Amino acid sequence: MEDNVMVRTALLPLVLPYTRSELPAWGRMMALVGGAIDQGWPSTPLVRTRYKWTPYSVWLNLADMHERIVYFCGRHYDLGPQLALRNVLRPGDTFVDIGANIGLMTLLAAHAVGPTGVVYAFEPNPDCCERIRLHVTRNGLTQVHVHPVGLSDQDAMLSLTRETGSSVHGSFAPPPDEATVTARYAVPVRRGDDLLGRAPINRPMVIKIDVEGFECRTLRGLAATIERHTPIVLAEVVAGHLARAGSTVAELFDLMHGFGYTGCAIAIVRRWMRYRLHLVPVTTAETMPPAATDVLWTPANRP
Template sequence: MKSTKLIYMILPYTRRELPGWGKLFENLGGYKSELWKDAPIRTIRGKFHQYLMTLDLSSWHERMTYFLGRYYELDIQKFMIEAVKPGDSFIDVGANLGMITLMAARCVTPTGTVHSFEPNPLVFKRLQANVSNNELQQVTLHNCGLAEGESELTLTVVNEELGMGTFTKIPQQDESLISNQYQLTVYRGDDILPEELPGITFIKIDVEGFEPLVIRGLDRTIQRLHPVILTEVVPEHLERGGFSVKELCEIMQNYGYQPLNISTKRSGLRHHLQLTKLTDNQMTENVLWLHPENNLSSRLEKYFKES
């Protein structure tokens, strides 16, 4: 259609993220999924990590990645660029297609290590392809989900977005959106991860409300290494899993962690990382948890600002 043909003309504008790119993208139909049902598969190199990414433009988040030249969640990537260094370890729980895995692989370099967990078998094949196409020897892939203990659970994929999979209960009003279900075995992360991990350890957990159970299954790793932990905090997702934001905060505080908000601030054409201390009633969608015995603060001191 005309709109989708015109939108390719603004690629130089969106890739540079020039002022007003979002409005231009919207006006030309970038967010209208019905216009992209028959969109092609494209392969590009990420502008931050320079690795190949194969993207299905019919999916809104892959489409955004294509037009930006990077994974669409900028705050997480800016944090990784500044915080994750060669020789570190990164654990990606809920790796999806591997957008964060690729960024982590670039940051830790071949001297570090990345462990990526993705239970959805269809999504895992694409994750495998993204890692294989870039010959990332520092990445170890695990086709399984994590939880508090080993058990058989149902992974439900909601709507046609491959990444929208959850082990939590789907509300009755959303059952019509279910596109697939899988009976899968989940494991304790402590039983899979090696005892020794090089450098500072980072753990990213984005599992649609299952975060507390993943954390409990990483108990030994957390108590031994005091890793930097990044979690998604979405009240509706946590409630589906039988938890609340307050309970998640209590779990993390019992381990001695303090929550921080990750954001970016634009200055001219550049985006700069900002970190702000949070309280229990200030939770944001992506929360960074730091332990006082982790020496990451020295890397990030200049990015802190008063709340």
């Protein structure tokens, strides 16, 4: 084990410039230094690195596989939503990050909306919330407001479970196997309309929702906000997550159509050395591309 750590330490300065440039086969380069193996990566102290597309720093737990990917490529591993946000957010906008995790999308949005904009980050996991606050404080982001709650269609206290495989991912849905649960928290959930009632109405709003299957309940609790602000909505749409939470993809589509929205599934196309955003119109659950996990929703009357 010590020999592996020494080899990795020696190779990292050579590998990181390649992986962070996302050159062909960067994932193999990451694997070369044991990036896919949890053993041997320390959980403390957190490691500081620059977050791609922003001037901000992030602090990462390299013992967590998901955060290790961020360390190697310099950004959140889910590329599509980030490209979408970079396309739709403008200085002065309002961004609502629901299911903010450790705040990576929050940082991306804070840079995009700038000091004249505002970012609301909602995250019920106390460990994640602590990291968001660290990122906000260390980067001096006065435009970011952190709320340690989940959003739903009614106020309640719910059980948030964390399962094997990640130290920062959690779900309100019942775990498929109790043996995989590594932590459980009792956390508050609130109606989004109650918390966003004072959001500035004279500026564009973008809402991102990634709540591991609870998207439908979250959207119902935002009905008044959606009617008042007609925001662009970026929502994760994963059939398995929705099923665990007692919902379906069809239910989510019906909700958004009821709000007067049309959707485009988010896809990525690589051309030469660059990734490009590709939007695929979707009208029903059956028209979702098999590999798509996120949908960008816009009001039907918006150009």
